[in-house]
Amino acid sequence: MFDLAPYNTFGLHVGAKNLVVVKDLASLENFDDERYLILGHGSDVLFTDDFEGTILVNAIRGIEITDDKDYYYIKVGGGEILDDLIVHLLNKSIVGLENLSKIPGTVGAAPVQNVGAYGVEIGDYIEQIDVFNLKTKQIIHLSQSQCEFDYRSSIFKTQRLCHYFISHVHLKIKKSNEFVLSYKELQELDVKDAFAIRNKVIALREAKLPDPRFIGNAGSFFKNPIIDEVKLKAIRKIYPNVPVFTYNDQKNYYKVAAGFLIDKAGLRGVTHGNAGTWEHQALVIVNRGRAKPHEIVALAKYIVAVVKDKFDIYLEPEVRIFGAKGEIQWQDI
Numbered sequence: 001m002f003d004l005a006p007y008n009t010f011g012l013h014v015g016a017k018n019l020v021v022v023k024d025l026a027s028l029e030n031f032d033d034e035r036y037l038i039l040g041h042g043s044d045v046l047f048t049d050d051f052e053g054t055i056l057v058n059a060i061r062g063i064e065i066t067d068d069k070d071y072y073y074i075k076v077g078g079g080e081i082l083d084d085l086i087v088h089l090l091n092k093s094i095v096g097l098e099n100l101s102k103i104p105g106t107v108g109a110a111p112v113q114n115v116g117a118y119g120v121e122i123g124d125y126i127e128q129i130d131v132f133n134l135k136t137k138q139i140i141h142l143s144q145s146q147c148e149f150d151y152r153s154s155i156f157k158t159q160r161l162c163h164y165f166i167s168h169v170h171l172k173i174k175k176s177n178e179f180v181l182s183y184k185e186l187q188e189l190d191v192k193d194a195f196a197i198r199n200k201v202i203a204l205r206e207a208k209l210p211d212p213r214f215i216g217n218a219g220s221f222f223k224n225p226i227i228d229e230v231k232l233k234a235i236r237k238i239y240p241n242v243p244v245f246t247y248n249d250q251k252n253y254y255k256v257a258a259g260f261l262i263d264k265a266g267l268r269g270v271t272h273g274n275a276g277t278w279e280h281q282a283l284v285i286v287n288r289g290r291a292k293p294h295e296i297v298a299l300a301k302y303i304v305a306v307v308k309d310k311f312d313i314y315l316e317p318e319v320r321i322f323g324a325k326g327e328i329q330w331q332d333i
């Protein structure tokens with residue numbers, strides 16, 4: 001058994017029967033295991049058990065940049081670290097991804113959840129994704145629209161395309177790209193250049209989010225729920241200042257801050273066994289040291305029940321959950 005502790009940022013000691021570090025697609029040509037799952041850095045996953053199959057670690061590297069009059073075109077290996085890519089681009093004065101600074105994980109994993117922060121989502125900049133179909137051994141190119149990007153979601157998540165190995169991500173960034181400063185904290189910056197934005201984003205993240213190198217966690221455990229006007233009015237009666245964001249410009253639907261709801265339900269900074277919620281951001285479940293998977297699951301279930309009871313809102317996990325035989329749905333645990 002391989003110990004997966006270095007391959008999941010929760011730092012859980014779960015095992016896997018086999019583990020292959022994939023540096024090029026040639027090494028997948030003869031891969032014929034029936035049960036496998038693809039990982040980047042495991043920054044958005046929860047293992048509930050030892051995995052009875054092969055972990056394929058995406059380690060395809062390389063960044064190639066070309067341009068024309070109006071755009072930069074960037075082809076990136078799925079195993080590159082997202083934050084290293086951001087620095088690489090900013091050093092070449094290619095701006096756009098700075099709001100995503102310090103999001104943990106790899107470029108190949110980023111589109112699966114359509115990672116986002118401070119008003120930017122990676123899907124906004126993706127022109128194409130190259131995937132290797134592990135069943136047919138064919139390379140397929142998916143356009144941005146085929147990826148069906150949505151809030152913390154994409155076709156890779158919704159249709160559970162677990163046999164699609166993301167080899168390369170193609171970004172397309174306008175040369176005249178403008179900064180996204182919709183968040184108050186970024187508007188308040190004196191100097192509005194890409195590195196100032198990056199530094200501010202890093203400071204904001206460090207103030208709120210635990211560093212997985214020291215405290216096991218997978219970032220936001222739940223998605224911010226989308227609610228209708230009736231529910232929003234009910235919450236606003238008690239909490240007029242509940243933080244609300246627009247959702248895909250849809251009228252009458254709102255994204256509310258799950259962290260706020262969990263906090264107001266009295267569950268910020270709590271400890272249950274070896275699991276807990278982070279003192280500065282209740283949306284983050286942490287491993288307080290020697291947590292076992294079932295302790296994380298039990299706390300998450302408890303949070304869902306308390307929030308449902310208090311606000312009549314059902315929280316859904318943002319992290320992907322894997323058991324002995326593969327991905328499992330939250331409802332089935």
Ligand code: EPU
Pocket residue numbers: 116117118119208209218219220221222223224243257258259260263268280281282283318
């Ligand atoms: N809040 C509380 N108490 C808490 C947590 C939050 O009152 O314990 C309030 C905050 O004061 C703020 C609001 O809730 O007014 C929103 O909190 P925050 O700005 O931290 O953002 P979030 O909605 O909780 C989302 C993403 C983060 C991303 C930030 C910044 C999701 C699920 N999470 O968090 O992404 O960094 O916005 O854009 O969408 C992640 O996905 O892992 C992640 C960290």
